[in-house]
Amino acid sequence: MLYLNYRNDRGAYLKAWWNVVNWDEVNKQFAQARST
Numbered sequence: 001m002l003y004l005n006y007r008n009d010r011g012a013y014l015k016a017w018w019n020v021v022n023w024d025e026v027n028k029q030f031a032q033a034r035s036t
Contacts, residue, residue, distance in 0.1 A: 006013040
């Protein structure tokens with residue numbers, strides 16, 4: 001996923017980037033960090 005592929009459409013790039021994030025893993029690590 002390259003920014004240049006989005007032809008400077010920053011909104012579409014950011015929307016696509018958020019879909020790459022593994023939210024289950026983020027939630028797991030966040031919960032673990034809060035419990036320590």
